[in-house]
Amino acid sequence: MSTLTSNRLAIWKIDPVHSVVEFKLKHMMISNVKGQFTGVNGILEFDEDDLSASSVHASVQVDTINTRDTARDTHLRSADFFDASHFPSITFNSTQVTRKGPEELLVKGDLAIHGVTRTVEFLVEGPTPPAKDPWGNMRIGLTATTKINRRDYGLTWNSTLEAGGFLVGEEVTITLDLQFLRA
Numbered sequence: 001m002s003t004l005t006s007n008r009l010a011i012w013k014i015d016p017v018h019s020v021v022e023f024k025l026k027h028m029m030i031s032n033v034k035g036q037f038t039g040v041n042g043i044l045e046f047d048e049d050d051l052s053a054s055s056v057h058a059s060v061q062v063d064t065i066n067t068r069d070t071a072r073d074t075h076l077r078s079a080d081f082f083d084a085s086h087f088p089s090i091t092f093n094s095t096q097v098t099r100k101g102p103e104e105l106l107v108k109g110d111l112a113i114h115g116v117t118r119t120v121e122f123l124v125e126g127p128t129p130p131a132k133d134p135w136g137n138m139r140i141g142l143t144a145t146t147k148i149n150r151r152d153y154g155l156t157w158n159s160t161l162e163a164g165g166f167l168v169g170e171e172v173t174i175t176l177d178l179q180f181l182r183a
Contacts, residue, residue, distance in 0.1 A: 008047065009045050009046070009047045009053055009054075010045070010046050010047070010182065011043065011044075011045055011182070011183040012043070012044040012045075012046060012140060012180035012181065012182055012183060013041075013042075013043055013044075013180060013181050013182075013183045014040055014041050014042045014043070014044070014058060014178055014179075014180055015139070015178075015179045015180060015181050016038070016039065016040050016041055018179035019040050019176075019177065019178040019179050020036050020037070020038060020040070020176075020177050021036065021037040021038075021040050021060050021174065021175075021176050022034060022035070022036050022174070022175045022176075022177070023035050023036075023037075023172050023173065023174050023175070024172070024173050024175075025150070025168065025169040025170075025171060025172045025173070033067065034067070035065055035066060035067035035068075035073075035076070036065070036066050036067075037060040037061065037062070037064050037065055037066075037090070038064045038066065039060060039061030039063070039064035040058060040059070040060045040061075040176075040178070041058065041059060042056065042057050042058030042059060042092075043056070043057050043058075043183070044056050044127075044180055046127065051097045051098060051099060051105070052096075052097070054094075054097040055093075055094045055097065056092065056093075056094040056097075056107060056109065057091075057092070057093050057094070058091070058092045059089045059090065059091045059092075060089060060090045060091075061088065061089055062077065062082045062084040062087065062088055062089060062090060063077060063084050063088065065077060065082070081114075081155055082113075082114060082155070083114060086115070087113075087114050087115050090111070090112065090113050091110075091111075091112045092109055092110070092111050092112075092120075093109050093110050094107050094108065094109035095108055095109045095110065095119070096108040096109070100123065103125060103126065104123060104124060104125055105123075105124040105126075106121055106122070106123060106124070107121070107122045107124055107144065108120070108121045108122075109122075111146075111148070113153040113154075113155070114153045114154045114155055115154065116152070116153045116154050118148070118152055118153065120146050120148060121146060122144040122145065122146045122176070123144065123145050123146070124142055124143070124144045125142060125143045125144075126140070126141060126142030126143060127140040127141065127142040127180070128140050128141045128142065130182070137181050137182065138181070138182035139179055139180060139181055139182070140179070140180050141177075141178065141179045141180070142176075142178055142180075143175065143176065143177050143178075144175070144176040144178070145173065145174065145175045145176070146173075146174050147171055147172065147173050147174070148171075148172050148174065149170050149171060149172070150168075150170055150171075150172050151170055
């Protein structure tokens with residue numbers, strides 16, 4: 001991992017145009033269904049020399065959900081799931097950043113969904129070495145993943161299948177593909 005700064009904190013802002021929050025879970029106990037939130041924003045404060053000084057604060061606008069099915073997206077925004085009118089955003093605030101390997105970090109923090117906050121841990125690949133874009137801006141990227149149980153966040157709606165089992169799986173894999181601009 002290359003040094004982003006020398007003995008000082010570097011501030012990076014999420015570039016929402018080049019970032020996406022993706023999730024997947026089982027549908028009808030058969031296959032995974034994926035969806036995305038595109039309304040992501042936040043700040044990464046990163047000090048490679050002192051990870052304890054690093055932090056991440058991010059939010060996602062629930063109404064930007066897209067599963068490629070308009071009726072499903074409307075249902076997910078409703079009170080049966082995210083209740084976007086009462087809980088318009090999902091937030092994450094880190095509490096600890098540690099190194100897992102030469103190119104990996106563990107970021108522990110508080111994930112708030114649907115009015116419920118729980119501690120989660122993201123495995124982070126990166127960040128990539130800083131690179132200058134054609135307009136002179138410095139950029140970095142990273143990928144972060146975690147798994148949650150949606151029921152832990154009050155997302156309990158489901159439907160029993162005639163053949164047994166449930167329509168919507170409980171375990172959700174969350175993947176963040178984020179690009180940052182130097183602030």
